[in-house]
Amino acid sequence: MPEIAIAVDGPGSSGKGTVARGVARALGYQYIDTGAMYRAVALLAKDRSISWTDGPAVAKLAAGLRFQFSWDGDILRMRVDGQDLTTAIRKDDIGRGASDISVHPEVRTALLSLQQGLGREGAVVMDGRDIGTVVLPEARLKIFLDAELEERARRRHDEMIRRGELASYQDVYAALEARDRQDRERKVAPLTQAKDAVYIDTSQLTIREATEVVLALARARGAGA
Ligand code: DC
Secondary structure, X not given: OOOOEEEEEOOOOOOHHHHHHHHHHHHOOEEEEHHHHHHHHHHHHHHOOOOOOOHHHHHHHXXXXXXXXXXXXXXXXXXXXXXXXXXHHHOXXXXXXXXXXXXXHHHHHHHHHHHHHHHOOOOEEEEEOOHHHHHOOOOOEEEEEEOOHHHHHXXXXXXXXXXXXXXXXXXXXXXXXXXXXXHHHOOOOOOOOOOXXXXXXXXXXXXXXXXXXXXXXXXXXXOOO
């Protein structure tokens, strides 16, 4: 049986990245972080003084980029045109920029063909906002990971403190809420659960437990068979 494609969608800090990565590693699959691709485009646009509101200019930039993902121990490195952007894209303002540029249909079209190319062969776990609905609508397993906003804000705040970024819990909460709204309400490929996705609330689960749930579903659908 050919190896399957697994789509993992959900809002920010729902745990989808960590779970998707753990599932990919356990199955020996490729892991593609599509949020990192949007973040890279936002970062490079900023570097080149292209406004995040200028859809056509940002799309032109995105369409010409070459993305490479590779494992470095437990870290998934992302190189864009040979430049290692793994750490630089994690800053909070770049997350906001990624959400801002992702509302432009032409930017989404530019990244869509790259993402579909990366997912074509199967044996892949891809995470994002529109993977089950738009990027890989034929994925054998679709997961929608969610958690209560308070819990997601707490996770994001802890992560920022660990990285040495100063931010109050209230500010993190407000920024996450605003980003969620923008991602859910945009006209093209908004964050929404695919009809055939399995909904998992991670508020009360550890990352390990959530990963085990997804792995069991993946195996039941033929992964690693
Ligand atoms: O998952 P993340 O926080 O790294 O994603 C950053 C932003 O990128 C997110 O707020 C919206 C956008 N995004 C998107 O529109 N579609 C995706 N498939 C992935 C991310």
